[in-house]
Amino acid sequence: MVISPMTFFVVVGLLLLVLVVANLWWRRESRRRSLPCPTWLAGFLEGSLMDWVLGTQTTLDRIGLRPGQRVLEVGPGPGRLLIPAAHRVLPGGEVIGLDIQPGMLERLKTRAAQAGVSNLTAIQGDATQPHFPPDSFDVIYFCTVLGEIPNREAALRECYAALKPNGILSVTEIFPDPHYQSRATVKRLAEAAGFRPEVIYGHWYFFTANFAKA
Numbered sequence: 582m583v584i585s586p587m588t589f590f591v592v593v594g595l596l597l598l599v600l601v602v603a604n605l606w607w608r609r610e611s612r613r614r615s616l617p618c619p620t621w622l623a624g625f626l627e628g629s630l631m632d633w634v635l636g637t638q639t640t641l642d643r644i645g646l647r648p649g650q651r652v653l654e655v656g657p658g659p660g661r662l663l664i665p666a667a668h669r670v671l672p673g674g675e676v677i678g679l680d681i682q683p684g685m686l687e688r689l690k691t692r693a694a695q696a697g698v699s700n701l702t703a704i705q706g707d708a709t710q711p712h713f714p715p716d717s718f719d720v721i722y723f724c725t726v727l728g729e730i731p732n733r734e735a736a737l738r739e740c741y742a743a744l745k746p747n748g749i750l751s752v753t754e755i756f757p758d759p760h761y762q763s764r765a766t767v768k769r770l771a772e773a774a775g776f777r778p779e780v781i782y783g784h785w786y787f788f789t790a791n792f793a794k795a
């Protein structure tokens with residue numbers, strides 16, 4: 582069967598339109614109820630190609646992890662960032678991943694074991710609820726997660742309580758993630774939770790904003 586150029590462009594245009602509408606719907610609904618990135622999409626967050634596309638090492642450089650730190654990632658998914666983060670905090674440091682979906686945590690644990698990582702703990706829970714004693718962490722970071730949480734304010738308040746004095750909150754956003762949050766929104770939400778802006782790295786389409794617990 583031969584497809585005319587016209588038919589080809591109409592089909593591609595319709596597919597793009599469906600994708601854009603689905604993204605907008607997902608984004609809008611996520612403000613009202615929890616609709617996390619499904620576990621079957623975890624594969625899109627794994628592998629060296631995705632590390633390059635999503636700037637995994639650049640993000641970790643910007644967060645500024647150091648040996649000996651105790652670090653929490655909110656919404657680690659299959660561990661694209663958390664597994665290399667576990668290496669970066671050695672010797673003496675440890676990393677914890679808090680994710681709302683058991684399926685993501687199973688994938689994270691399997692991949693951490695395959696990578697020979699032993700200083701990583703996976704915890705299931707909703708970031709808007711308290712899970713840790715006050716002053717537990719040197720660094721808490723989010724990457725393409727904040728917009729998936731309907732009550733972003735509550736999640737950032739929990740982070741504030743769980744960070745040590747002068748601890749770092751780091752938020753990375755990547756366009757066109759359906760839940761992308763702008764730099765202005767991230768700054769507004771972080772300041773409302775009590776954080777002090779420190780530095781913003783990158784451009785609007787891939788940025789990391791770091792804040793300190795005031």
Ligand SMILES: C[S@@+](CC[C@H](N)C(=O)[O-])C[C@H]1O[C@@H](n2cnc3c(N)ncnc32)[C@H](O)[C@@H]1O
Binds near residue numbers: 730
């Ligand atoms: C798009 S994935 C990002 C994974 C990882 N941060 C990365 O950049 O590769 C978002 C993750 O956030 C998790 N998540 C969504 N809402 C959450 C919540 N309220 N508390 C904890 N984790 C949540 C999802 O289950 C999912 O694993």
